[in-house]
Amino acid sequence: MSWAWFHRFASPPWVYGFATRWTPWFGGAALLVMLWALYGGLILAPPDYQQKDAFRIVYIHAPSATLSMAVYATMALAAAVGLIWRMKVAHAVAAACAPIGAWFTVATLGTGMLWGKPMWGAYWVWDPRLTSELVLLFLYFGYMGLRAGIEDPQKADKASAMLAIVGVVNLPIIHYSVTWWNSLHQKPTRLLGEADMVWAMVWPLLLMFLAFFLFFAAVVLIRLRAELLRRERSASWIREVLK
Amino acid sequence: MRTGSLGVAQLVIARDLRLAFRKPSQLLQPLMFFMIVATLFPLTLTPEMSRLRDAAPGVLWIGALLSSLLALESLFREDAQDGTLEQFALSGQSLTWMLFAKTCTHWLLTGLPLALSTPIVAVPLGVPTEALWSVVASVALGSFALSLIGAISAGLTLGARRGGVLLSLLTLPLAVPILVFGADATHQAIIGGAIGPPLRMLGAIAVLGVTLAPLAAAAAVRIGLE
Numbered sequence: 001m002s003w004a005w006f007h008r009f010a011s012p013p014w015v016y017g018f019a020t021r022w023t024p025w026f027g028g029a030a031l032l033v034m035l036w037a038l039y040g041g042l043i044l045a046p047p048d049y050q051q052k053d054a055f056r057i058v059y060i061h062a063p064s065a066t067l068s069m070a071v072y073a074t075m076a077l078a079a080a081v082g083l084i085w086r087m088k089v090a091h092a093v094a095a096a097c098a099p100i101g102a103w104f105t106v107a108t109l110g111t112g113m114l115w116g117k118p119m120w121g122a123y124w125v126w127d128p129r130l131t132s133e134l135v136l137l138f139l140y141f142g143y144m145g146l147r148a149g150i151e152d153p154q155k156a157d158k159a160s161a162m163l164a165i166v167g168v169v170n171l172p173i174i175h176y177s178v179t180w181w182n183s184l185h186q187k188p189t190r191l192l193g194e195a196d197m198v199w200a201m202v203w204p205l206l207l208m209f210l211a212f213f214l215f216f217a218a219v220v221l222i223r224l225r226a227e228l229l230r231r232e233r234s235a236s237w238i239r240e241v242l243k
Numbered sequence: 244m245r246t247g248s249l250g251v252a253q254l255v256i257a258r259d260l261r262l263a264f265r266k267p268s269q270l271l272q273p274l275m276f277f278m279i280v281a282t283l284f285p286l287t288l289t290p291e292m293s294r295l296r297d298a299a300p301g302v303l304w305i306g307a308l309l310s311s312l313l314a315l316e317s318l319f320r321e322d323a324q325d326g327t328l329e330q331f332a333l334s335g336q337s338l339t340w341m342l343f344a345k346t347c348t349h350w351l352l353t354g355l356p357l358a359l360s361t362p363i364v365a366v367p368l369g370v371p372t373e374a375l376w377s378v379v380a381s382v383a384l385g386s387f388a389l390s391l392i393g394a395i396s397a398g399l400t401l402g403a404r405r406g407g408v409l410l411s412l413l414t415l416p417l418a419v420p421i422l423v424f425g426a427d428a429t430h431q432a433i434i435g436g437a438i439g440p441p442l443r444m445l446g447a448i449a450v451l452g453v454t455l456a457p458l459a460a461a462a463a464v465r466i467g468l469e
Contacts, residue, residue, distance in 0.1 A: 138416040145412045149403035158466040159399045163413060166395055166459055170417050173448070177420035180444075181427065 010087045013237040016228050019221040026221065030214035037211050040204030048201075054118055059205060061111040063212035064104045068136060071101030071216065075143075076168040079161035091157035092231060094164060095147060096223035100216060102140035108133055128179040135174050139167045153231065251336045252344035259348040269317065273353050274360055277310040281364040296369035300429035303365060304422055307357055307382055308389065312411050314353040315393040318345065319464065323401050329468055342464060343457035346394045354386030370433055377432035384445045385425035391452030392417050398463030420448055 008014050041059040048055040075097035082090035112130065113123040124130065146163055150156035232238055246254070263270060284302045285295055295302075322328045322345075331341050361382050362375045370378060396413040400406040428441035 135416050135419055138412075142409075142413040142416060145409050146399060146403065149400070149405065149409045151404070152402065155402045155466060155469060158469075159402060159463065162395075162459060162463050162466065163399055166417065169455070170420075173420045173451075174416070177423040177444075181423040 010085075010089055012089055012092075012228050012232050012235070013241070015089050016225055016237075016241060019225045019228075023218055023221045023225075026214050027218035030211050030218055033207055033214060034211035037204045037207035040207065041201075045201045045204055046198070051119060054115060055201075057111050057115045059208045061108060061115065062205060063208045064107040064111065065133065066209060067212050067216055068101055068104040068108050068133065070213075071097050071104060072136065072139070072164075072171070073168065074220075075101060076164040079164040083158060083161045083165070088157075088231065089228070091161065092224055092227040093220070094161060095157070096220050096227050098140055098144050098147070100219055100223065102137065102144065104216075105133060105137045105140060109137065128175070128181070131178045131181075132171075132175045135178070136171070139171070143167070246336075248337045248340040251334075252340045255331075255341050255344040256348045259345060260352070263348075263352050270352055270356070273310040273314040274356055276313055277306045277357060277360065278364060280306040280309055281368070285368070292369040296433060299365060299368040299370050299433060300426040302368060303361060303378065303382065303429055304385070304426045306364065307361070307386060307425075308415075308418060308422060310357060311354065311386055311389050311393065312414060314349070315390075315397050315410060315414065316407055318349050318390075318394060318397045319401060320397075320406070323464075323467065328401075328464060332465060332468055338464065339457045339461040342394060342398075342460045343453075346390050346457065346460070349394075350387050350390040354390055355383060357386055358383035374432040374435070377438045378429050381425055381428035381432065381438070381442060381445065384442065384449055385421050385428075388421050388445060388449040388452050389414075389418055391449070391456035392421070394460040395456055395463055398460045398467060401464060401467030421445065424448070 037059065042056055045056070047053050075094045078090045078093040078097065081087055082094060109130070112133075116125065117123050143160055143163055147156050147160045150159055229238060281302055284298065288298055289295065319328060322331075332338050334341075358379050361378050365375060365378050366372070393410075393414050396410055396417070399413060400410045403409050424441045424444040428438050428445060430436075431438045431441060
């Protein structure tokens with residue numbers, strides 16, 4: 001098997017061109033799918049028999065939650081690739097992922113709080129899932145803080161890559177410890193429970209997951225281009241690209 | 244003369260202990276900090292013993308965590324500044340073992356005294372005297388795991404300006420499991436429940452830390468020294 005496709009990703013000009021070409025496709029597809037899913041979720045889907053229209057926040061909340069974790073995994077994977085094969089582009093990808101992932105985490109917590117107030121009667125409960133999501137946000141903060149705190153860009157890349165990997169090893173431990181911790185106290189009442197959703201509610205949600213992944217791809221490529229421009233500002237290919 | 248990894252580790256421990264005892268006031272500072280933090284809780288919460296007893300695990304563990312973080316700053320910083328760490332890395336000996344030895348010494352000098360001094364703080368918080376040994380054991384085990392995880396973040400922040408706040412920002416999220424099981428062990432000790440399960444979980448985290456943390460810390464220190 002030829003590894004040429006992999007080696008091309010190590011070249012900043014090639015990746016920059018790749019990102020420039022693909023951003024509109026991912027962005028356009030994300031917009032289309034998201035509009036379709038929003039129409040399905042907000043207009044076509046019937047209101048929930050218990051939560052009425054409030055359940056519709058799931059179309060933002062659940063994809064955000066998935067992405068908040070998927071982006072961390074992507075970031076750690078890119079960081080590991082950068083550390084192992086010394087690929088500068090991989091470090092740039094990891095750096096581009098962090099703020100996006102942090103915002104998905106904020107969106108998850110924010111929509112969850114908005115939903116929690118009418119449903120649980122409180123903006124915040126110390127549920128294991130909420131707590132691990134909050135700790136995930138702190139891990140993103142630590143990653144970005146470490147990146148910002150080290151002046152030498154190569155050292156910052158490597159140190160933050162180590163931190164991302166340590167975080168990935170720790171995330172499941174944090175999640176299970178928090179689950180254990182909460183099982184000692186009373187369990188929050190889950191109004192949602194294991195209720196079966198009807199297909200009219202499910203398909204917009206599945207589409208929304210797809211839309212969020214496409215959106216992430218578009219945004220990460222934009223950030224990656226900015227990151228490459230900043231890192232390679234003294235390289236000659238930049239002048240040609242920006243002509 | 245060629246020494247094995249264990250021999251080098253012993254030399255590092257002996258060196259760090261000797262250096263630490265030349266400046267005893269630095270050893271006492273985290274302990275005093277711990278006691279002051281613990282005093283703040285009755286002043287802000289309530290002087291009522293029964294309510295303080297409920298809050299005691301949290302007070303003890305947050306105090307222990309904060310003073311461990313305070314002490315963590317000194318784990319590598321001085322040796323990085325005067326070039327000792329660089330010599331360690333260049334010596335051809337296993338940096339992993341040397342940093343593991345440094346971390347163990349650091350725990351002997353900060354975590355262990357912290358654990359031994361918990362009764363002084365725990366009794367005024369209404370912790371029954373029968374529970375004191377279990378409290379000491381849980382803090383000792385937890386602070387060891389904390390030192391191991393902290394060694395990674397201390398290594399990572401070597402290259403950073405103003406490492407102090409950053410060090411806490413990196414360490415605190417990673418310390419959540421230790422805090423959860425540690426506080427649970429202390430809580431069980433106070434109410435006379437089963438302390439075994441949370442202590443075993445703490446032990447498991449410490450074992451995982453012993454296996455992985457020195458490797459990660461050595462990699463982190465190498466990055467900082469480049």
